[in-house]
Each structure stands twice: as C-alpha cells, then as structure tokens.
Amino acid sequence: MPESMRERLPGLANRFDTFVFDLDGVVYRGNQPLPRAIEVLNLLRDSGRQVFFLTNNSGATRQQYAEKLLSMGIEAQPEQFITSAWATALYLQRALDRGARLFVVGEPGLKQELRAGGFEVVESVEPEIPAAVVVGIDRNFNYERLAQAQYAILNGARFIATNADATYPAEDRLLPGAGAIVAAIATATGHKPRIIGKPNPQILQPYIERGQIRPEQTLLVGDRLDTDIALANLLHIPCALVLTGVSTREDVACAPLEQLPQWVLNNLADLLGDAVDKLLIHSG
Numbered sequence: 001m002p003e004s005m006r007e008r009l010p011g012l013a014n015r016f017d018t019f020v021f022d023l024d025g026v027v028y029r030g031n032q033p034l035p036r037a038i039e040v041l042n043l044l045r046d047s048g049r050q051v052f053f054l055t056n057n058s059g060a061t062r063q064q065y066a067e068k069l070l071s072m073g074i075e076a077q078p079e080q081f082i083t084s085a086w087a088t089a090l091y092l093q094r095a096l097d098r099g100a101r102l103f104v105v106g107e108p109g110l111k112q113e114l115r116a117g118g119f120e121v122v123e124s125v126e127p128e129i130p131a132a133v134v135v136g137i138d139r140n141f142n143y144e145r146l147a148q149a150q151y152a153i154l155n156g157a158r159f160i161a162t163n164a165d166a167t168y169p170a171e172d173r174l175l176p177g178a179g180a181i182v183a184a185i186a187t188a189t190g191h192k193p194r195i196i197g198k199p200n201p202q203i204l205q206p207y208i209e210r211g212q213i214r215p216e217q218t219l220l221v222g223d224r225l226d227t228d229i230a231l232a233n234l235l236h237i238p239c240a241l242v243l244t245g246v247s248t249r250e251d252v253a254c255a256p257l258e259q260l261p262q263w264v265l266n267n268l269a270d271l272l273g274d275a276v277d278k279l280l281i282h283s284g
C-alpha cells in the first residue's frame, strides 16, 4: 500500500503499514477478546493497514479462525491467517508424495487442512506404516494414540510437529500446549520432530519472498518471547511483546538477546498511545 493511501494513526502504529498479530494471548484468550483488541484491529484495517494473523495453534482451519474473529466483531478473510496447520500442509507438499498417508495426533482443524493439502489422513498405523506422523494440539490425546504414533515412527514414519509451544493461554489459566504432546512422543521414540511453526522462519518466508510482508515496514505483535519474538528477530521484523498472554515483564528482564522485543505493550491499545515510548527497551 503506498504511504499516501494510509490514514495517519496516533502512536507507534503510524510507523508501519503491515501488522502480524499472534492470536492466543494477543487477540483473545479462549473465546474472550482481550482488552481493546477489537477496536484496535478494526482501526488498523480502516486506516488502510495490511493485517495478518499468525498462530502456532493448529486446532482450527483458516476459515474457522476467520469465523471466530467475525463472531467477536473483527472482520477478516481466511487468507489473512497464517497457521501452523496450513504451513505444515505446505511443507509436506514439498516433502512427500501427493496423496501420502498421514497419522495425525491433532484436532479436526489440522486434519482438514492436511486433507485439503492433498493427503490421506489415516486412523490406524497398521498394517501399512504412514509416511508421517503429524502432531499438533490434541485435547483428546491418550495412551493409545501415543502408542500408535510411537509404533509408526519406530517403523520409519517421519515425525512432524506443527509447533512445540509448551503451554497455551486459556481464559483463566495456562493449559498444556502441543509441545507437551510432542515431548511425550519424542520420549517414547527417542526421535526428534521436525517443527514447522514459530520460531521456524519457514512459516513466514513465503510471504516475505512474494513481497507481501516487507520486514522493515511490518510490526509483529506476540505474547511469547520464545516463539513470536524469536521469530521476528530471526527475520529482522520489528516486534512488540504484549503482556496479555504468556510472557511477563520479568521474563523480558532475563530474556536472551535474540528473544528481546523492541517494545512492550500492556495491551493492544498501547499501539496507538504515546506511553509506549516510555516502555522502549532498545530501538530497532
């Protein structure tokens, strides 16, 4: 978008023409939108900014995420969502044959994205070992699924993880994330997974290569230092940590250099305020 078509915005927001927002802990917790998120996201859109949503949560399809935001009053198209499930399907299209069989430890949204990517999702690893075991968040994970995943990987299936987040922020507490399930399978097999989601730069690289995201004109906003902020720093995208999710101000104080955000926000409304400069840690 040429600068002339952008409306002026107050505060930090005015410096960027593209925004990449994480979802869990940034836009909402569970089904509860976070303070000022709806108003800020709609204002960015109305002022001509390009907005993407980037999530490691593989539990829903891009269409389902668009519907969830719409139900909260945020208009968004499926193409604006960059999810680890969708990125995993893209990765497997390059790594495996079309129609390859996958055993999925994950939720319906992940299975749907993989089927849409041209793969067969199987419910049993016998008698034919699947080409890969794909692991994401699975709130119905159990010992039997663990045993099937173990058997397939020990017999040659590739071990692919949508992400390795240890936790994710629900409405009133932290819950175990996909990383806890990935760790169970890694322990049972002695194999390490290929991890697709943040902080793996592969999840955003196609957008940068196509020129849809220009790092220097983009602000990435996330709630986790070890995924969101680490990814932004790897790709030289300016980034802000928002304190409505997992990482805290104390975490920032002892974070390694590669996980330090340029800005720390109390909530998304700080993007529009002057107070944000007082929170500046170091300038990009």
Ligand SMILES: [Mg+2]
Residues within 6 Å of the ligand: 022, 023, 024, 025, 026, 222, 223, 224, 245
């Ligand atoms: Mg998050």
